[in-house]
Amino acid sequence: MAGLISTNTFWTLWLLVHLMLAVGLLGALTHQAMAVALPARRAAGGIVSRFRAVPAAGYASAVCVLWLLTFIVGSYIYTKYRVQIRIPLEAAHYYKTGGFFDFKEHVAAMGLLLLPAYWYFWKNAQNADYDNARKGVTLVLAAMCWFMFIVGHVLNNARGFAS
């Protein structure tokens, strides 16, 4: 990429890809979490009812793929973060921001490890034995995703690649 775009632009573009994947994941998981937590009895109605009335099982594979892709791209840009973002953050005494980013990395790893059961529970969505576990795992993954999204957003506001 040398000569075409600057190093900062290169990493900012990857960060943008990470963000777009995360937005897709957040949307899919939030729809699904709402559908399992507050299942809509009527498909028609207001925007909230329609938001909850999605065929939740259809989101499972997309969620797994999006989590994986977001994770892979995030892992790639993490190498640059460690040198170009974290060191200046520490120098500027943004310790809470740095701490929450490390928190986010652990949450992302745990979420990744939850995906096999999540996928299996949704693949067997007709199996009543898995109802509670499916609901629990989906809600935990949705909460993880929201947490990571907010931390990533705040971190980018504190110091993005072009800073």
Add this chain to the structure above:
Amino acid sequence: MTTTAAAPPRTAAPSSAAPRKLGTFAITFSLFGPVVYCLVQYFNWPLLTYWPATGRLVFGYDGGRSGEGPNMLWYGWILTAILIVTGLSLLATMLPARVTRKIPLALIWILPILMIPYIVYSLMPWWIMAAK
């Protein structure tokens, strides 16, 4: 018209060996995954260590070196955890169905929540520096 968003027809758990083993593998993987990851991080057992400033990759743990910038252990922790959990899950598939059926499925989402206080604790250096 009334519909239910997530209520397809109900069926029993898979009885044939292949889907049951796949289920046992997936459930065991996710059940132990977060706990094993936290243990790996606690004992600091990365499968590899990476230096982002120089691009150097070393098998196992390697401490900081002068002039090479910071090292990264996170990739190594994840790989170690995946390796251990895959082994545990393969072992679990060899157990009889009457044993694996007894796995409390709720633990799969409860354990990651229970790991949160440990993670917050493991990040104590950050919080101490922030409090100063």
